Amino acid sequence: MTFSANPTTPGLSRDARTPDEPTASGGPVAPARTSDGVAGAASDAGLALLPRRALRIRRTIVRLAATPSGCHLGGSLSMVEILVALLGRVMRVDPRAPKSPERDHLILSKGHAAAGLYAALAEFGFVDVETLVREYNADGSIFTGHVNAAVPGVEFATGSLGHGLGLGVGLTLGHVLRGEPNRTFVVCGDGEMGEGSNWEALQVASHRKLTGLTLIIDRNGGQNDGPTESILSQEALVQRLDAFGFQSLEVDGHDLPALVAALEAPVVGGRPRAIVARTRKGAGVPMLKGKGPHYAVFSPEHLRRALASLGEDGQ
Structure with a gap:
């Protein structure tokens, strides 16, 4: 599997084939169905289509909230644009070869927001959206x-x-030692930055000058036990990350052009990159008014209203 190095044709896979072209073995490619029935091919010509992808991902997330066990709704919705910018524009990945040795890596450290990541993977063709909704958190x-x-x-x-x-x-250090260009993108929550292990990892990344590593902090202001600032303040994150040797900046985490610009900006001085993305729990679903619950189990009526607010009748 090869990836195009042409930065003017961004998209998911960086592979120029269409979904109907043959694989290396001669058989047809059979991509997974996405949330709107379209294969997750490398067809995004730029930023213009990414908001539509974000909308479809949110529709899938609220459907997952209506499954019997519900989902971590607020933090899944808060990171949608982050995932869209990464999977839809910045990263070298291919849904037809998810384990390609040439791939970039995405690590969701805030693993409770699985619904958000699964929905994004469905949108970009890694998994089938209807299978996801039917089987989410089932035995x-x-x-x-x-x-x-x-x-x-x-x-x-x-x-x-x-x-x-x-x-x-x-992962990043391993690629450096092997002389490989693969990059790694890690998405953490802001409450998670209270973990000392993160700050140990930051020191190693800076010491090793791991420019292929990007940390994105989903700064949604909330965690399981309440507002982040009332539990352990994470103010001045950019300044603290700078002090640990990172090239750091803060952006609106729901502004796709700003996110992409931050992710694609060159790093200088051998520093890893850190982006503090200001977000809102429950963002993008009008009925939640930007105050999504940490966890939710939607009733059929909640689902109907949520989908209607996203431009879908829920049928």
Whole structure:
């Protein structure tokens, strides 16, 4: 599997074939169906189509909230644009070859937001959206309530907070030692930055000058036990990350052009990159008014209203 190096034709797979072209073995490509019935091919010509993808991902997330066990709704919705920018524009990945040795890596350290990652993977063709909705968190399903490495596109099973960044540092260092260009993107929650293991990993990344590592912090202001600032303040994150040797900046985490610009900006001085993305729990679903619950189980009426607010009648 080869990836195009042409930065003017961004998209999911960086592979120029269409879904109907043959694989290397001569058989047809059979991509998974996405939330609107369209294959997750490398067809995004730029930023213009990404908001539509974000909308469809949110529709899938609220459908997962209406499954028997519900889902971690607020934090799944808050990171949608982050995932769209990564999977739809920035990363070198291919849903037809999710374990390609040439791929970039995405690690969701806040593994409780599995519904958000699974919905994004469905949108970009890694998994079938109807299978996801039907099997989410069901007994024996690979679509567990915390991310599962058995799902195509998932690198590590996570959920115990504070581990994803260390995994990302190890992956990136391995590629550096082998002279490989693969990059690693780690998405953490802001409450998760209270874990000391993250700050240890930051020191190693800076010391090793791991420029292929990008940390994105979903700064949605909430965690399981309440507002982040009332539990352990995470103010001045950019300044603290800078002090640890990262190239850091803060952006609106729901502004796709700003996110893409931050992710695609060159790094200088051998520093890893850190982006503090200001987000809102429950963002993008009008009926939640930007105040999505940490966890939710939607009734059929909740689902109908949520889908209607997203431009879908729920039928």
